[in-house]
Amino acid sequence: MQWPKYVQLKEVGPRDGLQNEKRWIPTADKVAWINKLSDSGVKEIEYSSFVHPKWIPALSDAREVGRQIKRNPDVFYSALVPNLKGLQHALETGIDGASVFMSASETHNRKNINKSIADTFPVLGQVVHEAKQANKRVTGYVSTVFYCPFEGKITPEQVVRVCEKLFEYGADEISLGDTIGSAVPSQVEQLLEAILSRFPEDKIIMHFHNTRGMAIANIMRSLQYGVSRFDSSVGGLGGCPYAPGAAGNVATNDVLYLLHGLGIDTGIQENKIQEAAFFIQDKLKKELPSKSLAYAVSGRGI
Amino acid sequence: MQWPKYVQLKEVGPRDGLQNEKRWIPTADKVAWINKLSDSGVKEIEYSSFVHPKWIPALSDAREVGRQIKRNPDVFYSALVPNLKGLQHALETGIDGASVFMSASETHNRKNINKSIADTFPVLGQVVHEAKQANKRVTGYVSTVFYCPFEGKITPEQVVRVCEKLFEYGADEISLGDTIGSAVPSQVEQLLEAILSRFPEDKIIMHFHNTRGMAIANIMRSLQYGVSRFDSSVGGLGGCPYAPGAAGNVATNDVLYLLHGLGIDTGIQENKIQEAAFFIQDKLKKELPSKSLAYAVSGRGI
Numbered sequence: 001m002q003w004p005k006y007v008q009l010k011e012v013g014p015r016d017g018l019q020n021e022k023r024w025i026p027t028a029d030k031v032a033w034i035n036k037l038s039d040s041g042v043k044e045i046e047y048s049s050f051v052h053p054k055w056i057p058a059l060s061d062a063r064e065v066g067r068q069i070k071r072n073p074d075v076f077y078s079a080l081v082p083n084l085k086g087l088q089h090a091l092e093t094g095i096d097g098a099s100v101f102m103s104a105s106e107t108h109n110r111k112n113i114n115k116s117i118a119d120t121f122p123v124l125g126q127v128v129h130e131a132k133q134a135n136k137r138v139t140g141y142v143s144t145v146f147y148c149p150f151e152g153k154i155t156p157e158q159v160v161r162v163c164e165k166l167f168e169y170g171a172d173e174i175s176l177g178d179t180i181g182s183a184v185p186s187q188v189e190q191l192l193e194a195i196l197s198r199f200p201e202d203k204i205i206m207h208f209h210n211t212r213g214m215a216i217a218n219i220m221r222s223l224q225y226g227v228s229r230f231d232s233s234v235g236g237l238g239g240c241p242y243a244p245g246a247a248g249n250v251a252t253n254d255v256l257y258l259l260h261g262l263g264i265d266t267g268i269q270e271n272k273i274q275e276a277a278f279f280i281q282d283k284l285k286k287e288l289p290s291k292s293l294a295y296a297v298s299g300r301g302i
Numbered sequence: 303m304q305w306p307k308y309v310q311l312k313e314v315g316p317r318d319g320l321q322n323e324k325r326w327i328p329t330a331d332k333v334a335w336i337n338k339l340s341d342s343g344v345k346e347i348e349y350s351s352f353v354h355p356k357w358i359p360a361l362s363d364a365r366e367v368g369r370q371i372k373r374n375p376d377v378f379y380s381a382l383v384p385n386l387k388g389l390q391h392a393l394e395t396g397i398d399g400a401s402v403f404m405s406a407s408e409t410h411n412r413k414n415i416n417k418s419i420a421d422t423f424p425v426l427g428q429v430v431h432e433a434k435q436a437n438k439r440v441t442g443y444v445s446t447v448f449y450c451p452f453e454g455k456i457t458p459e460q461v462v463r464v465c466e467k468l469f470e471y472g473a474d475e476i477s478l479g480d481t482i483g484s485a486v487p488s489q490v491e492q493l494l495e496a497i498l499s500r501f502p503e504d505k506i507i508m509h510f511h512n513t514r515g516m517a518i519a520n521i522m523r524s525l526q527y528g529v530s531r532f533d534s535s536v537g538g539l540g541g542c543p544y545a546p547g548a549a550g551n552v553a554t555n556d557v558l559y560l561l562h563g564l565g566i567d568t569g570i571q572e573n574k575i576q577e578a579a580f581f582i583q584d585k586l587k588k589e590l591p592s593k594s595l596a597y598a599v600s601g602r603g604i
Contacts, residue, residue: 001491001523181593184563185522189303213512213556213593214563217519220487221303247593254515261486261516291483291515291549291591 004228006265008044009252010175010205011037013280014065015046015080016249017237019056021284027061029283031068036279037234038072040272042252046078046099050086066093078139082113087127097137100124100171104159105148108179112143117162125169132170140166140174141207145191147182156194163199173203175231178218181211181247185221192225207231208250209238210289215250216258223262230255235277235288251290253277306530308567310346311554312477312507313339315582316367317348317382318551319539321358323586329363331585333370338581339536340374342574344554348380348401352388368395380441384415389429399439402426402473406461407450410481414445419464427471434472442468442476443509447493449484458496465501475505477533480520483513483549487523494527509533510552511540512591517552518560525564532557537579537590553592555579 014034018025025033034047047069053060062079071077071094078097081087087098102120103109109117124140131138145159163174176191183191188206195204206222207230208215219230232255238248256270277293287294316336320327327335336349349371355362364381373379373396380399383389389400404422405411411419426442433440447461465476478493485493490508497506508524509532510517521532534557540550558572576598583590 001488184560186303186564210515210593211597212559213515213518213553214560216515217522217560220519220522247596251515257514258486258516258519262488289593291512294549295513 001224003223003262003264004226007223007228007230007259009042009255009266009268010044010046010078010229010231011042011234011252012046012207012231012249013037013233013235013237013252015049015059016231017233018058019049020239020248021058023284024058025280025283027064027068030061030065033276033280033283034065034069036272036276038070038075040276041266041268042075042273043267044076044078046080049080050090051080051082063089063093066090066095076137078137080141081127081131083123084127084130087130091134091136095136097139098127098131099139099141099175100127100166101141101143102162103143103148104154104162105144105151107150108144108148111150121165121169124166128166128169128171137173138171139205140171141177142166142174143177143179145176146178146187147180149180156191159191160194160198163195167199167203173205173229174199175205175207177207178209178215181209181215183208183218184214185217188218188221189225192222192227196225201226202228205229205231210236210247210250213247216254219250219255219258223264234273235281235293236290237280237284237288247289251288251293253290253292257292303526305525305564305566306528309525309530309532309561311344311557311568311570312346312348312380312531312533313344313536313554314348314509314533314551315339315535315537315539315554317351317361318533319535320360321351322541322550323360325586326360327582327585329366329370332363332367335578335582335585336367336371338574338578340372340377342578343568343570344377344575345569346378346380348382351382352392353382353384354388365391365395368392368397378439380439382443383429383433385425386429386432389432393436393438397438399441400429400433401441401443401477402429402468403443403445404464405445405450406456406464407446407453409452410446410450413452423467423471426468430468430471430473439475440473441507442473443479444468444476445479445481447478448480448489449482451482458493461493462496462500465497469501469505475507475531476501477507477509479509480511480517483511483517485510485520486516487519490520490523491527494524494529498527503528504530507531507533512538512549512552515549518556521552521557521560525566536575537583537595538592539582539586539590549591553590553595555592555594559594
């Protein structure tokens, strides 16, 4: 079995992880937490979202967070931006990269962005253009790449079509999201066959949710295809908006257990990620879903 | 990617799942629960353990359970037996198969069975012999096949040595246990290379715990080696004795999500397994770790 020797993780806990949390995390705690993450060896952190606070109140302090975090020169800091105004705020605040987002599913896109896919393209095209003008790296998040809670199965061709357009606009890379954590490894295989025959593997990031416990197996399958970039969230923070109580993003802690166990280098120190997970678990006052974290909490370490 | 078309799961929830639970489950509830499992399409259930009640008080009613459950003629009922006396009780109560157990790690074996590996062999040899005399199928559980909490890494050769001896005594099949859920897929690969070059794959069962969230990925890797038999526990019931609060057996619910998603037939109805998981979760008054179950509980079904 073959896999990459080095894998780069993007820590999305401060954005994707926190965005659905009901409990308000004070700005100072977010900053302290992101600073801990910055010190873990992780190379990229999505620190917040510049979506209007009405839609994501949990992250309404994106500007304060972005201004107050201690920037580690070895870390790439990105933020989610929905439109030109969000990009403007993000640029003023300070970002290395901007992430735009849309869905591979027409209905999910309409529910999430309030526009058809066709009407979303020019808006994102403008944002990508402006971000590139400002010399920022641009990531395109494509959600529901396997299954849409409204439409059902999404074909690899639907995903390819959206990716093509985003790359055409100038996106540097695309993160493919299993938003509701529905995929099994055979579906990952089908999607990656289609995607990697069109786009270079170093431009593709896989973003798995662990809603049914399949994320680690799906990452394993992606590694076998040569994919070496993944999004993950410390402690497995991040609920599934369609299923309160169910698991969200795959836990950085568990991904590290897999990768380091396979002998893959990440540059990340597991104990620092565990500490960052303890920290935010304590602030949120709830147990996070990471299995490795639960095991460590039980007092045996990892 | 290749895998078997049919996979047989053994439901070990009533034994491995319950054995470390502090809360006493009344016999009538155990019986009702096992009857639900018997009705799910699962082909094999380990219904209890005939270990002395001093060691496993949670299963002290093995005889009552074995007598009261409704035997489905399509289900194979087995029980754990530690010695000749336990086997005698199991035979009197009614079993289709007997499971004996030992560890691949010397220290774990001593801690668990209070004997060296060398001293354990003749005892198990006698039990296997007697069970075969009584025309019962015999499963040999070998625990800590990857890692021992006391000794560290266990080599595939240590595991092969124990398997050889158990097969020599007449065991029909061997279940290889990742007792503390420490393996990653590359270790599964190493072990299966050694095991399947010596023993036929239909005699080998993989028994994964999900302590660090790796179990589904390890099952996936085993499937790719042609392994088609796995142990699992409904809802992920079953703690890790070395880490209170950490996950135990891989959840039948999640394994079914994987297998059915891959198009593998199991004969098992997922909704009946979910119902059985709800049932025992309710009796235990705690949330079970299965991700698919949590998702279903959240009201969206699977």
